[in-house]
Amino acid sequence: MRIVCIGGGPAGLYFALLMKRLHPRHEITVVERNRPFDTFGWGVVFSDATMQSMQQWDPETAATIEDSFNHWDDIELLFKGRRIRTTGHGFVGIGRKRMLNILQDRCLALGVELVFEREVSSDTEFPDADLIIASDGVNSRIRARYADVFKPDMVVRPNRYIWLGTDKRFDAFTFDFRKTAHGWFQAHIYRFDASTSTFIVETTDEVFKAHGLDKMDQDASIAFCETLFAETLDGHKLLSNARHLRGSAWLNFGRLICDTWSHFNGRSHVVLMGDSAHTAHFAIGSGTKLAIDDAIELARQFDLAGHGRGSIAEVLTRYEEVRRVDVARIQNAARNAMEWFEVVGQRYADTLEPEQFMYSMLTRSQRISHENLRLRDKAWLENFERWFAQRAGIEVSSNGPPPPPMFTPYKVRDLHLHNRIMVSPMAMYSAVDGVPNDFHLVHLGARADGGAALIFGEMTCVAPEARITPGCLGLWNDEQERAWQRIVDYVHRHTPAKIGIQLGHAGRKGSTRVAWEGMDEPLAAGGWPLISASALPYLPHSDVPRAMTRADMDRVIAEFVAATRRAARIGFDILELHAAHGYLLSSFLSPLTNIRDDEYGGSHENRARFPLEVFRAVRAAWPEAKPTSVRLSTHDWFDGGNTPEDAAIFARMFKDAGADLIDCSSGQVVNDQKPVYGRLYQTPFSDKIRNEEHVATIAVGAISEADHANSIIAAGRADLCAIARPHLADPSFVIHEAAKIGFAGQAWPKQYLSARAQYEANLARAAAEAAAR
Ligand SMILES: Cc1cc2nc3c(=O)[nH]c(=O)nc-3n(C[C@H](O)[C@H](O)[C@H](O)COP(=O)(O)OP(=O)(O)OC[C@H]3O[C@@H](n4cnc5c(N)ncnc54)[C@H](O)[C@@H]3O)c2cc1C
Numbered sequence: 001m002r003i004v005c006i007g008g009g010p011a012g013l014y015f016a017l018l019m020k021r022l023h024p025r026h027e028i029t030v031v032e033r034n035r036p037f038d039t040f041g042w043g044v045v046f047s048d049a050t051m052q053s054m055q056q057w058d059p060e061t062a063a064t065i066e067d068s069f070n071h072w073d074d075i076e077l078l079f080k081g082r083r084i085r086t087t088g089h090g091f092v093g094i095g096r097k098r099m100l101n102i103l104q105d106r107c108l109a110l111g112v113e114l115v116f117e118r119e120v121s122s123d124t125e126f127p128d129a130d131l132i133i134a135s136d137g138v139n140s141r142i143r144a145r146y147a148d149v150f151k152p153d154m155v156v157r158p159n160r161y162i163w164l165g166t167d168k169r170f171d172a173f174t175f176d177f178r179k180t181a182h183g184w185f186q187a188h189i190y191r192f193d194a195s196t197s198t199f200i201v202e203t204t205d206e207v208f209k210a211h212g213l214d215k216m217d218q219d220a221s222i223a224f225c226e227t228l229f230a231e232t233l234d235g236h237k238l239l240s241n242a243r244h245l246r247g248s249a250w251l252n253f254g255r256l257i258c259d260t261w262s263h264f265n266g267r268s269h270v271v272l273m274g275d276s277a278h279t280a281h282f283a284i285g286s287g288t289k290l291a292i293d294d295a296i297e298l299a300r301q302f303d304l305a306g307h308g309r310g311s312i313a314e315v316l317t318r319y320e321e322v323r324r325v326d327v328a329r330i331q332n333a334a335r336n337a338m339e340w341f342e343v344v345g346q347r348y349a350d351t352l353e354p355e356q357f358m359y360s361m362l363t364r365s366q367r368i369s370h371e372n373l374r375l376r377d378k379a380w381l382e383n384f385e386r387w388f389a390q391r392a393g394i395e396v397s398s399n400g401p402p403p404p405p406m407f408t409p410y411k412v413r414d415l416h417l418h419n420r421i422m423v424s425p426m427a428m429y430s431a432v433d434g435v436p437n438d439f440h441l442v443h444l445g446a447r448a449d450g451g452a453a454l455i456f457g458e459m460t461c462v463a464p465e466a467r468i469t470p471g472c473l474g475l476w477n478d479e480q481e482r483a484w485q486r487i488v489d490y491v492h493r494h495t496p497a498k499i500g501i502q503l504g505h506a507g508r509k510g511s512t513r514v515a516w517e518g519m520d521e522p523l524a525a526g527g528w529p530l531i532s533a534s535a536l537p538y539l540p541h542s543d544v545p546r547a548m549t550r551a552d553m554d555r556v557i558a559e560f561v562a563a564t565r566r567a568a569r570i571g572f573d574i575l576e577l578h579a580a581h582g583y584l585l586s587s588f589l590s591p592l593t594n595i596r597d598d599e600y601g602g603s604h605e606n607r608a609r610f611p612l613e614v615f616r617a618v619r620a621a622w623p624e625a626k627p628t629s630v631r632l633s634t635h636d637w638f639d640g641g642n643t644p645e646d647a648a649i650f651a652r653m654f655k656d657a658g659a660d661l662i663d664c665s666s667g668q669v670v671n672d673q674k675p676v677y678g679r680l681y682q683t684p685f686s687d688k689i690r691n692e693e694h695v696a697t698i699a700v701g702a703i704s705e706a707d708h709a710n711s712i713i714a715a716g717r718a719d720l721c722a723i724a725r726p727h728l729a730d731p732s733f734v735i736h737e738a739a740k741i742g743f744a745g746q747a748w749p750k751q752y753l754s755a756r757a758q759y760e761a762n763l764a765r766a767a768a769e770a771a772a773r
Pocket residue numbers: 006007008009010011012031032033034041043044045046118119120121135136137138140141163200273274275276282285286287288289290291
């Protein structure tokens with residue numbers, strides 16, 4: 001085959017040498033506009049894992065790179081006068097120039113033709129090529145030429161950064177945060193050869209402009225950074241790479257995703273590789289890794305399918321299929337890390353103490369979890385756990401094992417919880433006339449025995465017409481009150497758990513079938529009239545609700561208050577107001593479901609008016625010493641709907657009205673929502689609300705193991721974790737998770753103690769067997 005790589009960065013060079021090595025009869029040319037020793041940038045960094053796959057694919061190149069790189073294990077934080085260090089992180093740093101020279105030498109040794117100082121304008125300059133690799137970087141001309149095929153989606157991010165170097169040799173990956181009169185700057189610093197370190201300075205656009213950096217030339221910008229980081233630089237200079245610098249030298253990162261990566265131009269197959277296909281923010285330092293992995297995968301696919309022209313189309317399809325998965329994973333992690341640095345000033349640096357700030361920074365991509373940190377640096381993590389436990393009011397001896405964060409206690413008003421896990425409200429559709437029965441006693445009782453500190457009953461409706469389905473629970477009459485009393489008494493007498501009630505009104509999502517007969521489908525018979533903020537049906541064929549009148553509002557408030565009084569009499573420990581998921585109160589909050597033109601529609605203040613009236617009335621009827629939470633849909637997942645920014649505004653309003661906790665759920669407001677699911681997918685909304693609005697939060701959604709919960713609580717992304725489906729699968733979820741992570745402090749019900757030793761021994765044996773394999 002005749003192969004041309006347009007662009008001699010890591011992607012083009014590495015692919016060229018791999019293909020030549022695998023199949024020496026290929027004719028391969030790399031065309032690069034720069035001179036061989038002429039490149040932008042300072043050092044690049046990648047993980048030990050990338051080095052391992054390079055060793056496998058071309059041991060010679062890997063060995064030369066290994067001779068030249070700087071390896072380090074430590075990460076150091078400089079923050080508020082503190083210096084905090086952890087180890088075990090395993091990175092390698094190498095000068096970009098050095099790395100490219102190694103790849104160039106290896107290409108030449110294998111017989112790849114290298115053409116320098118040739119600017120390519122089009123792929124059609126190589127009509128005899130069978131395969132053209134568009135490895136021409138983030139501003140790829142080839143991609144632009146076929147933009148209608150590749151459909152690039154480039155999002156320019158708000159932060160500004162400048163990529164500098166210094167001759168100070170740092171012995172750890174160092175993050176330095178400095179506050180000025182206008183806000184925060186951060187430096188990402190790592191050494192990449194014997195005498196030089198990369199020094200990237202980053203800040204928000206607002207702070208950048210407030211300092212007039214947009215009007216400064218390069219020299220003035222560099223002088224500004226030298227003064228700001230003088231203490232860290234310790235007399236050393238910051239160096240610029242003049243050829244690379246454009247304009248003021250401050251850049252914005254562009255996040256790139258393409259619809260498709262290959263195209264046949266009539267003569268040759270053209271394929272995107274590396275930065276021309278996708279970008280990942282430097283906050284997790286993975287751009288070079290992605291380029292290298294792309295090159296390896298494409299070469300691997302040729303090896304599998306055969307190195308002839310006939311396999312090119314199939315190979316390109318397979319390459320894209322395989323790489324897309326990994327690229328999406330890294331881009332997700334990079335996005336989390338990038339967003340962390342975009343909001344770090346106000347959200348974390350101004351609020352968190354250095355210990356927790358460090359933890360939050362280390363877990364910023366959400367790829368490194370609590371137990372990962374333990375594997376990397378056990379001593380540091382245990383110290384952190386000890387610090388965290390002390391903050392939660394536990395005395396931990398300096399040699400005893402500290403409890404993991406999810407097993408620390410939490411107090412709100414007079415409610416004491418012995419850990420941070422709650423069973424999330426879950427409708428069971430198993431009541432008749434709203435009355436809890438034996439099913440509910442066993443269901444909630446089993447979960448109260450299962451280790452969670454707080455059990456929530458399902459959405460409990462304040463009137464017959466407030467129900468979602470005929471099987472929903474209620475609290476509007478004495479029979480229901482008596483039946484609930486039995487459950488609450490069981491929990492209080494027989495378990496260490498506390499129990500909460502979630503009060504709600506279904507609004508336009510009412511009068512539907514139980515879940516297993518058709519979720520959200522209207523009842524065929526025996527239904528009831530619906531009310532909502534506006535007269536909009538949930539599904540096209542749902543019953544149309546009546547837009548609430550003032551009289552309706554007064555009646556509903558009275559129903560909530562009556563149910564609250566009953567809940568207080570029964571002795572529930574906490575009350576949650578359900579203002580999420582498109583039910584009545586949520587229908588007021590979302591502009592998608594509230595199109596009113598009176599004082600209950602329009603602005604945030606107006607949309608929140610009725611839900612706040614209900615909340616205030618409930619709060620007044622609820623014992624002062626007992627807390628309340630409010631569940632919000634913190635994202636409508638639909639254009640024109642509420643976003644986490646809107647949710648933060650509502651959270652602030654409920655906090656000001658006396659809510660103690662905001663329970664951060666999302667969606668279910670409109671049926672054609674487009675949620676983006678994934679592990680901990682709603683936790684960022686909790687994080688935002690907790691750390692920007694300074695109100696305690698509950699995180700919920702796809703939190704499915706102790707490791708997740710520990711990471712969330714430790715990083716301060718939430719105060720409690722609500723866990724729903726895992727508790728349906730396993731009533732003793734918390735007890736089992738404690739055993740899995742070897743935490744001995746979780747109590748078992750005394751009646752079940754004889755099972756404990758056997759359960760823990762089986763787990764230990766399975767872990768030992770897995771380790772031996
Ligand atoms: C501030 C910053 C820090 C970074 N830090 C890291 C890090 O620590 N670790 C990491 O892995 N990655 C890092 N990256 C990303 C990394 O630089 C890229 O992701 C990586 O170089 C991608 O490799 P590539 O071969 O696809 O593209 P590039 O390295 O951009 O190579 C493209 C090549 O094509 C050439 N070219 C472009 N157009 C033409 C043309 N028309 N004709 C001929 N030649 C052309 C260019 O001169 C260039 O040499 C960082 C990036 C930035 C901006």
